[in-house]
Amino acid sequence: MKSAFTLGDHAFSSRLIIGSGKYESIQQNLDCAKASGAELVTVALRRVKVDAPPGENLYDALGAAGFRILPNTAGCYTVDEAVTTARLARELLDTDLVKLEVIGDEATLFPDAPATLEAARILVDDGFTVLPYINDDPVACLRLAEMGCAAVMPLAAPIGSGLGIRNPANLRIILEQATVPVIVDAGVGTASDAAVALELGATAVLMNTGIAGADDPVKMAAAMRHAVEAGRLAHEAGRMPQRLYATASSPLDGLARF
Numbered sequence: 001m002k003s004a005f006t007l008g009d010h011a012f013s014s015r016l017i018i019g020s021g022k023y024e025s026i027q028q029n030l031d032c033a034k035a036s037g038a039e040l041v042t043v044a045l046r047r048v049k050v051d052a053p054p055g056e057n058l059y060d061a062l063g064a065a066g067f068r069i070l071p072n073t074a075g076c077y078t079v080d081e082a083v084t085t086a087r088l089a090r091e092l093l094d095t096d097l098v099k100l101e102v103i104g105d106e107a108t109l110f111p112d113a114p115a116t117l118e119a120a121r122i123l124v125d126d127g128f129t130v131l132p133y134i135n136d137d138p139v140a141c142l143r144l145a146e147m148g149c150a151a152v153m154p155l156a157a158p159i160g161s162g163l164g165i166r167n168p169a170n171l172r173i174i175l176e177q178a179t180v181p182v183i184v185d186a187g188v189g190t191a192s193d194a195a196v197a198l199e200l201g202a203t204a205v206l207m208n209t210g211i212a213g214a215d216d217p218v219k220m221a222a223a224m225r226h227a228v229e230a231g232r233l234a235h236e237a238g239r240m241p242q243r244l245y246a247t248a249s250s251p252l253d254g255l256a257r258f
Contacts, residue, residue: 004232005181005203006181007097007129007131007150007181008096008097008129008150009129013039014039014040014204014228015198015203015205015229016036016207016224016225017070017207018032018036018041018206018208018211018221018224019041019042019206019209020041020042021044021209022208022212022213023212023217026056026058026061028218029058029061030062030065031217031218031221032211032218032220032221033065033067033221034065035218035222035225036222036225037225038225039067039068040068040069041062041068041069042069042070042071042099043058043059043062043071043072044074045071045072045088045089046073046074046075046085068095069093070098070131071086071089071090071092071098072098072100073085073086073100073102075101075103076101076102077102077106077112078115079102079115079118079122081102082101082102082115082119083122083123086098086100086123086128087126096127096128096129097128097131098123098128098129098131099131099133099153099206100120100123101116101132102115102119109158109159109160110135110155111132111133111134111135113135113137116133116140117140117144120132120144120147120149124147124149129150130148130149131149131151131152131153131183132149132152133185133186134152134153134154135154135155136155136166136171136174138170138173141154141174141177141182142177145179150180151181151183151203152174152178152180152181152182153182153183153184153185154171154174154184155186155187156171156187156188156193156197157186157187158186159186159209160186160208161189162187162188162209162210162213163187163189164187164190164192164193164196165184165187168196171184171197172200175200175201181204182202183202183204183205184204185205185206186206188207188210189210190210190220191223191226192227193210194207194210194224194227194228194231195227195228195230195231195234196231197231198227198228198230198232199234199235204228205228207224211224
């Protein structure tokens with residue numbers, strides 16, 4: 001497939017990235033990943049047993065199925081924790097990719113913006129391809145791009161909330177000023193949320209609970225795949241202008257006269 005976008009030196013065709021938490025089993029996670037069409041699956045290094053026996057090692061299962069792993073620093077609350085976790089992931093998985101998360105509040109799981117900026121600077125200087133999870137703050141996204149992050153990942157809504165895009169105005173500003181890919185992260189609850197993100201111009205979306213928390217996760221994964229594809233096509237096509245009043249679909253010229 002033709003590459004849709006790049007993150008540093010890494011090219012991807014699918015605009016959907018999925019997570020690996022909250023699934024009933026590794027097999028269900030794999031089934032959802034396949035149904036979603038995703039190439040990249042993000043895994044929290046601090047929440048996975050790296051020494052699990054055969055058949056219970058998520059890294060091995062994803063790799064054997066052909067998926068690329070995006071390690072993330074979920075569960076980190078300080079710069080030192082996040083940087084150390086990223087470096088461990090690079091050694092363990094032999095990848096320079098890292099989804100950077102530095103959480104500032106345990107209740108909301110909102111990012112700590114100053115700490116995220118500091119950790120991102122350290123990791124960029126250390127040769128990582130940094131994908132920072134950040135608030136939907138246009139200034140923070142701009143600063144992260146300027147320092148060399150390969151993408152910015154503004155939240156749509158709180159992690160696991162399923163509320164969809166709460167602040168499309170901020171997202172529009174982030175997209176307008178973007179010089180790197182913009183990946184909408186956190187808060188996507190259903191297919192229409194994913195479609196809206198891509199219609200607005202987002203490069204990709206990342207989701208976990210929206211799929212894992214569905215009544216039928218595999219079916220929802222397939223729905224998300226189609227939503228992302230439809231949203232991107234709609235963005236490329238360019239929507240019709242919105243009007244307050246009706247306009248006839250058929251011309252008035254040549255009407256039959258009775």
